[in-house]
Amino acid sequence: DRNVETHEYDVVVIGAGGAGLRAAIEARLQGKRVAIISKSLFGKAHTVMAEGGCAASMGNVNPNDNWMVHYRDTMRGGKFLNNWRMAELHAKEAPDRVWELETYGALFDRTKDGKISQRNFGGHTYPRLAHVGDRTGLELIRTLQQKIVSLQQDDHKVTGDYQSHLRVYHECTITELLKTDGRIAGCFGYFRNDGRFVRFDAPAIVLATGGVGKSYQVTSNSWEYTGDGHALALRAGATLINMEFLQFHPTGMVWPPSVKGILVTESVRGDGGVLRNSEGKRFMFDYIPDVFKEQYATTEEEGDRWYTDPDNNRRPPELLPRDEVARAINSEVKAGRGSPHGGVFLDIASRLKPEEILKRLPSMHHQFKELADVDITKEPMEVGPTCHYVMGGIEVDPDTGMSSVPGLFAAGECSGGMHGSNRLGGNSLSDLLVFGRRTGLYAAQFSEGARPAVAREDVDAAVERALLPFTTAAEQGENPFVVQLELQKCMHELVGIIRKEDEMEMALKKLEDIATRTRTVVVEGHREFNPGWHLALDLRNMLLVSLCVAKAALERQESRGGHTRDDFPVMDSDWRHILLVCSALGEDNVELTRKEQIPMRPELFDLFELDELKKYYTGEELGGHRA
Numbered sequence: 001d002r003n004v005e006t007h008e009y010d011v012v013v014i015g016a017g018g019a020g021l022r023a024a025i026e027a028r029l030q031g032k033r034v035a036i037i038s039k040s041l042f043g044k045a046h047t048v049m050a051e052g053g054c055a056a057s058m059g060n061v062n063p064n065d066n067w068m069v070h071y072r073d074t075m076r077g078g079k080f081l082n083n084w085r086m087a088e089l090h091a092k093e094a095p096d097r098v099w100e101l102e103t104y105g106a107l108f109d110r111t112k113d114g115k116i117s118q119r120n121f122g123g124h125t126y127p128r129l130a131h132v133g134d135r136t137g138l139e140l141i142r143t144l145q146q147k148i149v150s151l152q153q154d155d156h157k158v159t160g161d162y163q164s165h166l167r168v169y170h171e172c173t174i175t176e177l178l179k180t181d182g183r184i185a186g187c188f189g190y191f192r193n194d195g196r197f198v199r200f201d202a203p204a205i206v207l208a209t210g211g212v213g214k215s216y217q218v219t220s221n222s223w224e225y226t227g228d229g230h231a232l233a234l235r236a237g238a239t240l241i242n243m244e245f246l247q248f249h250p251t252g253m254v255w256p257p258s259v260k261g262i263l264v265t266e267s268v269r270g271d272g273g274v275l276r277n278s279e280g281k282r283f284m285f286d287y288i289p290d291v292f293k294e295q296y297a298t299t300e301e302e303g304d305r306w307y308t309d310p311d312n313n314r315r316p317p318e319l320l321p322r323d324e325v326a327r328a329i330n331s332e333v334k335a336g337r338g339s340p341h342g343g344v345f346l347d348i349a350s351r352l353k354p355e356e357i358l359k360r361l362p363s364m365h366h367q368f369k370e371l372a373d374v375d376i377t378k379e380p381m382e383v384g385p386t387c388h389y390v391m392g393g394i395e396v397d398p399d400t401g402m403s404s405v406p407g408l409f410a411a412g413e414c415s416g417g418m419h420g421s422n423r424l425g426g427n428s429l430s431d432l433l434v435f436g437r438r439t440g441l442y443a444a445q446f447s448e449g450a451r452p453a454v455a456r457e458d459v460d461a462a463v464e465r466a467l468l469p470f471t472t473a474a475e476q477g478e479n480p481f482v483v484q485l486e487l488q489k490c491m492h493e494l495v496g497i498i499r500k501e502d503e504m505e506m507a508l509k510k511l512e513d514i515a516t517r518t519r520t521v522v523v524e525g526h527r528e529f530n531p532g533w534h535l536a537l538d539l540r541n542m543l544l545v546s547l548c549v550a551k552a553a554l555e556r557q558e559s560r561g562g563h564t565r566d567d568f569p570v571m572d573s574d575w576r577h578i579l580l581v582c583s584a585l586g587e588d589n590v591e592l593t594r595k596e597q598i599p600m601r602p603e604l605f606d607l608f609e610l611d612e613l614k615k616y617y618t619g620e621e622l623g624g625h626r627a
């Protein structure tokens with residue numbers, strides 16, 4: 001059955017996480033007809049799993065906080081490779097986006113005097129994460145969905161149809177973007193349950209498809225995260241930046257094998273949890289890098305005092321940015337001081353009373369009890385790095401979120417630039433709200449322009465492409481699950497947390513072979529719920545993304561944030577201003593070019609002390625500083 005169900009909208013949002021929902025709400029508030037499409041069930045996105053909280057400098061717990069401090073922390077966290085305009089907009093607008101959520105019905109945890117409470121997190125100078133226990137993402141998604149329902153009720157009063165202006169299509173995977181005359185005209189996909197094809201015609205599309213973690217063997221990401229938005233954008237002619245930067249979260253579960261990679265929230269450390277090796281040593285004190293020496297405690301006593309008196313003490317090194325902590329754990333395990341199952345110990349039991357742990361970290365308690373039979377109020381957890389977040393993504397205009405393809409927008413994790421080489425915890429939920437709203441607004445405006453018609457032959461080609469795994473002769477092709485496993489192993493072993501030139505070259509060779517095999521994967525059966533077929537279509541996206549990561553990682557000869565080179569172990573100022581830009585080369589290859597980063601606006605530059613900037617910038621670049 002080659003029938004293609006057709007729908008027409010002003011704005012189509014692909015992805016129903018925080019970025020997608022906030023974009024859809026904004027476009028609808030602008031009076032547009034909006035479709036929201038999600039690969040899994042509505043409500044099941046990574047956003048829902050976010051535990052720690054949403055960073056916004058409301059200054060409720062420490063009045064010294066403001067957007068400038070948040071901006072500085074974000075740029076430091078990203079090692080000054082961030083798109084500074086995005087970081088500026090994010091720091092300035094995040095508090096409004098959090099307050100606005102409460103007008104939609106969210107209820108954040110409170111301080112004693114009734115303000116929105118804020119918690120400490122790695123890399124943030126002051127307590128800054130608005131939170132709901134350790135289930136913040138759930139509240140965020142719940143509230144955004146509730147807002148959508150309330151808008152649908154408003155629409156019903158006017159049009160008699162709840163779905164006239166906002167309609168959700170779930171369990172629907174988009175496999176192609178359709179362009180006419182160089183602009184976005186629509187997109188094509190299939191419903192997972194019965195395999196029927198569908199096409200959405202629209203002049204503006206927002207990609208909000210989240211991450212790429214499934215290209216790695218150990219990851220906190222779930223099955224949907226195959227880099228679809230990244231690959232769709234590439235194939236439509238847009239560019240990706242910063243793809244060499246992946247965040248390996250320092251604390252994933254390491255045991256039992258079936259749950260390896262599942263996240264252990266950073267809140268455990270924010271609330272006092274400490275990392276120890278097999279000798280019982282709090283090893284993070286040995287791993288404070290020079291650029292952070294002044295901000296972190298050098299003794300356990302000072303670190304411990306910080307939890308109750310942060311103004312007069314420096315923070316403990318367990319709260320260094322994630323890249324530093326992940327590398328430190330990696331080194332301890334490699335040096336033979338790891339825990340029995342190849343991680344290190346994370347101890348909250350000896351630091352907080354059981355009732356405090358149950359109150360502050362209920363999901364973590366539940367997770368360890370259910371999955372590992374460990375009671376975290378009594379014993380330490382075993383943790384190790386897990387592939388968690390991709391800093392790299394679709395290159396967009398910082399103010400509007402539009403990519404280089406007219407009508408194609410991107411927000412949230414699938415967009416690039418905001419977090420530079422490393423994202424601070426809590427800065428994602430705020431990123432989703434700030435840039436979700438912005439892209440929704442500008443996509444709505446853009447949709448008022450020309451409406452290119454979808455070309456019949458493009459739809460036919462999309463159908464053909466989707467059916468390919470069924471039509472390839474069985475003896476010529478392979479099972480997609482076999483190819484996927486090899487791809488994941490290749491990325492995990494050769495382009496993982498610590499990288500070497502010869503290993504990455506080997507990875508690129510393997511990926512070349514995997515590309516050939518991906519083209520000819522075969523699936524059996526029919527289109528009704530067929531996971532093998534779904535994976536066959538996802539696989540080419542995973543491949544493209546992996547090529548971007550491997551090529552960019554090989555090219556960047558320095559270590560910075562989420563990119564660590566064994567052969568180039570230090571950060572190099574000559575690389576700070578260089579972006580590696582990926583574009584598609586045919587169906588299943590990518591090409592890399594270099595691009596100069598736009599220099600920071602002078603008044604933002606002046607927010608930093610010259611002494612600090614010297615650690616990141618070349619002498620020449622510092623000429624313009626007021627000092």
Ligand code: FAD
Pocket residue numbers: 014015016017018019020037038039040044045046047048049050051052053054055136137172173174175208209210211220221224228229263388389411412413414425426427428429430432
């Ligand atoms: P997501 O929420 O990931 O949603 C992506 C959507 O796109 C989904 O609906 C998916 O079905 C859909 N999709 C994907 N491909 C397709 C396709 N081809 N067709 C149709 N739909 C598609 N960040 C924080 O700031 N604080 C935290 O405490 C925090 N904790 C985290 C805990 C975990 C376990 C994880 C995994 C992440 C955490 N993060 C946290 C990161 C943060 O949750 C994510 O980066 C963020 O939620 C991404 O949001 P998003 O809207 O960009 O995409």
